[in-house]
Amino acid sequence: MAQKNTTIKNPNHPKIGDSIKVDPIKDIKDIKSIKRLLSDKPRDLCLFTLGINTNLRASDLLRITVRMVKDLKAGDELTLKEKKTGKHRRITLNKAATEAIQGLLKSREYKDEDPLFTGQRGPLTVPSVNRLVKQWCQSVNLKGNFGSHTMRKTFGYHQRVSFGVGLPELVDIFNHSSQRQTMTYLCIQPEEVKNVYMNEL
Known part of the structure; x- marks a missing residue:
């Protein structure tokens, strides 16, 4: 007899053609607050730092091995x-990312083939990363909808808004496929359109 599929649907999972409805972390001070929160948790700090300094999805972050x-x-x-x-994909790592990686590697013994991000029961999963990001954002009193994709969106948002x-x-x-898709994905389109109207001649 076939097993019944009891998979619980992720409410954040998009319909075909839609983007995941989670927010980026828009304020630098909130990013710094989360880093302070995670300062004594090398794994979580590395996961967050690598997540917001690259365009990697959570599923790809979890594929990274020590080697x-x-x-x-x-x-x-x-x-x-x-x-x-x-x-x-070829991803150039900045100083924040490599320092976080080295901090994690110094925190315990690793083998080259080990996944970089593991928990007590083995490698982390995307749902567990989703829960972690939600917890971090709640801990610093952020308002909005957050999840694993928040880190990737935060990277893109600040590349555009903070670094131009x-x-x-x-x-x-x-x-x-288009600039419109990117702007909508990063939650910057309404802000940039509003700023156009605020320009005075």
Whole structure:
């Protein structure tokens, strides 16, 4: 007899053609608050830091092994095959990311083949990352809907808003089909349109 599928649907999971309805962390001070919250938790700090400093999905962060990152320095590239697209991605890691990785590796014994992010019961899963991100955001009293995708969106949001990265570059980074899709995905379209009307002649 076939087993009944009892999988609980993730309320954040999009319909076909939709994007996941979670928010980026828009305020730098909230990012710093979460980092302070996680300062004595090397695994969580590394997961959060790597998540907001790259465009990697949670499923790809969890595919990283120790061998892939143990010798990387700021400016070096992490190469991995994306779970969703099957494409090989080359991600340049910045100083914050590599320092967080080294902090995690020094926190306990690792083997080269070990997943970078593990829990008491083995490798972390996407649902567990989703719960962690929600907990972190709740702990610093953030208002909104947050989940594992929040980290990726936070990266893109601040590349555009804080660092002024152009939309063509972000479209390429996120493998989107249009600038409109990227702006909507990063929750910046209404803000930028409003700012246009605020320009005085």
